[in-house]
Amino acid sequence: MSINAQFDIQLPEFHLAIELALAEGEVLAVLGPNGSGKSTLLRALCGLQPVDNGKILLNNIVVDDAELATFVLPEQRHIGVMFQNSTLFENLSVLENVAFGLRARGTKRVVARANATEWLERFSLEQFAQRRPASLSGGQAQRVALARALATNPDVLLLDEPTSALDVRAKAEIRRDLLRLRQQRPVTTLIVTHDPLDAFALADRVIVLEEGRIVQSGPLDEVASHPRSRHIADMVGLSLVRGEVRDGALTTASGARLVVPADSPSGPSVASIRPAAVSLHRAEPEGSARNAWKMTISDLDRHPERVRARLNGPIPLLAELTPTGAEALALNVGDDIWASVKASEVTVTPDLGS
Template identity: 45%
Template sequence: MTTDTDPSLDAHLVVDQGTFRLDLTLRVAPGEVVALLGPNGAGKTTALRTLAGLAALTAGHVTLGGTDLDRPERRVWVPTERRPIGVVFQDYLLFPHLSALDNVAFGPRRHGVDRRAAREQAAGWLDRMGLADHARRKPRQLSGGQAQRVALARALAVDPALLLLDEPLAALDARTRLDTRAELQRHLGDHTGATLLVTHDPLDALVLADRLIIVEDGRVVQEGDAATITARPRTDYVARLVGLNLYRGAANGLTVLVGGTFPLATAEQHHGDVFVAFPPSAVALYPKRPDGSPRNTWPATISGIQRHGDNLRVQLDGPVGVAADITPLAAAHLHLVPGQAVWATVKATETRVYPCSG
């Protein structure tokens, strides 16, 4: 937990851009990695730019280590080059005319370190990144994973109080991404400053971050560790992110009225406004109404079928819209096609119910 004396990030970012307003509070402790997650247009990039000093706040503040970097009401503004912040951009933005060594040495040189000492520091960072043999190579001679590590070394070489990572793995292919994610996790574990990871990839966030902040339409909609976020999503975006069907409804004992009309049986007693969630794997499909044990059963129409890992994800319209995951063999037996009428079922014991507040 941070305190007012911690050398950490304490920011209230208020930025007006036409009809869009970012209004976001961020606190990141030393050594902590926080992921800022959200759909396109949520305000993630705007937040990163204001922290880096590439855009100004409309109101609020950016305070790092107890020092104000941007506070409009006091007319405080510290330019980008004077902020103790390292940035790894999505496309890395390495200087194409400089070697890997001189790219990394650039930061220390800008901070007044002489050329020889800066290059010695850079060589040490490249060695830590496993790139000592690539010191003389230009960016065009590096692979995507190597370029990413050079960019990270360049950002860390200035010993930043805050490290900003803007979609750092997005430009990599799947195999390189896997290896580089593991490398990045190790280096972030050694970083003593605060780290903010901006990403749209839930796996990057879950693997790399200690805490997740979900933003939609410029505001925080959910915050917590991975277990909390995945167990209790609070918006459709977060539910899709963690692979759950999510509904809001009114609970009365063991029943939740969803959409004002559809009663969903649950296994937990609740009253009042609640969320009810269940995984697509909990949804079973039948060509006609099934008999048997009591369960939630309703008619539905297939609106789409997509491959999802080893299974097929079937989108269903009906009293409640729902996603179902079934095996290709089951789909073949059911002869599933878009527009087809089916029956969907979910056992009450497969549902998870929790209050909308708290």
Template identity: 45%
Template sequence: MAANPGHVRPHRPVTETDAPEAGTQVAGEQGLDARLVVERGAFRLDMTLTAAPGDVVALLGPNGAGKTTALRALAGLVPLTEGRLRLDGACLERTPPESRPVGVVFQDYLLFPHLSALDNIAFGPRCQGAGKAEARAQAATWLDRMGLAEHAGTKPRRLSGGQAQRVALARALATRPRLLLLDEPLAALDARTRMEVRAQLRRHLAEFEAVAVLVTHDPLDAMVLADRLVVVEHGRVVQEGSPSDIARRPRTDYIARLVGLNLYQGQAEGHTVRLGSGPSITTSQELSGPAFVAFPPSAVTLFRDRPAGVSARNLWRCEVTGLEPHGDQLRADLIGELPLAADLTTVAAAELDLQPGASVWATVKATQTHAYPA
């Protein structure tokens, strides 16, 4: 259900006529305004990305969607095939990476192993022309802000994962970037540390006055840290909006799985959405035309025998194909009249004697579905 790619034009590298001189200022513009077109072999990234100062934007998508390519293009590590890249009105298409007002926090942090935490952070200001004493004073201030003042002389190998992440963030912020790029910044942390550092990172991003772009596979990281989500599939933006809007109205199977919803697309007429695969779903919303229907796995109730007194609406015969832990419950994957996922307690699963191959009846109340235009 990804967006249509449309007509594809022949591509060429950015030329002198495509963009103004590197660093040219365009009056009255603030924040990020980019159209990133990158061709690498058979893969083509073509996405527009805009953000105002203070915005935190999360790029989400499956492996190979183009998220990291987009981040590297913003950093100048991958050249644009065509498009534009403007930051606070300055055109950066041909500006080398080291000259861009961009800070990067890599997934593995890439701290200099031979430098202390203090000197890792001081490295950026030194590259910008600050004297050694001044750069170290700035670095000390950042270490204090990160709660790491006592680790000023510590080498990276002696830092915990959470401490290394904060040093990497401080190193990026010490250059006062106008664009902060974070590539899976919490991926290397264990679950307990991740929760603590996520909260700290949220605080630091809330204080950041420029644009921040975050790449992550974790929907919780995106929902907690970002003001806006941009979902990328096959090199294209398929949906963008606030975390609550994305979670409530997913438009692709990938997004639905990400936010934990069953999602279907069909033709609505009144309170009924007829799916292309045959069955229909009764909803509480009244619509006409192409529509999506979504509901959480927790809204599904399972029975081994057809339940007495339940109407035929939103009642489907299914077969269990798998069971796996999901938080403090079990998630059952079902195929049949309507493929879906259902959450239930371990006690309920035992009482129903659920196992792969078991035949069940699944039902969902119309009030627990959510229908919206496709």
């Protein structure tokens, strides 16, 4: 199902202005800091928050229009939502939770339960069927919530911070489930997150929200490499390196080697490096930093309080320096320079896309 939305919502001390379009089967990540309006956007799409201006169309059918006074109730929109933290029904078993949507739509108990069992099996959660949600770990609860949202076969899936407050392993599991789902049956999906790695693992495209406004949109690689504001840079301005991890080092397709933390799991992975973790040197560095490459400065972005350098080389990187540091190195576009990163500064997540 496609989504077309162009609307305003005025809340006390907060104004949200949105314009977005999703094609059938597309996955869009909405990135933004807390309080930027991400959750309000999601609530508007699923019908929990009416718009004050403009309209929302699902599959070119108006579901909310301030002028026409049209409003389709959430239970009639057929949108699956996975909320931040657990919103599982504590008084129902895991199985009954997953069966809830079908039961609410009038499906017979036996049929709904059989269907719910299938969904639990699909997520390898069948052993928890009779458990109460309170006895699940955060990651398990979140995956049950995902199964519950999917059990009604929604046309659109909305995910609110699907991996926040989970440990690294649980995050990876949720991402794996979502990715597998995408390969089996593409559902138009909107992921609200402040974790760029969610976006990187799952989304085709991102929009960045700040104070209720879309400040940038496009493919994630583009947004990450050309962040339009300091905020966006802090949030998504990461260097992402794809490759294969083996024995504590990641090897890229072009053969470059990046030493990663020793406990990183082997296999196809994405390493992310914060620009501030990259050090620049005029001469080849010695000492603890085992990752060092000779690079060329392709771009310099000078701000009063920091300088960003785009580096080309075996592993393209973004580096961030203080203005004093940049001055001491006398950086210029086209210069050759050594860049180093400590292995402990590299974050590795399994690359589930390949």
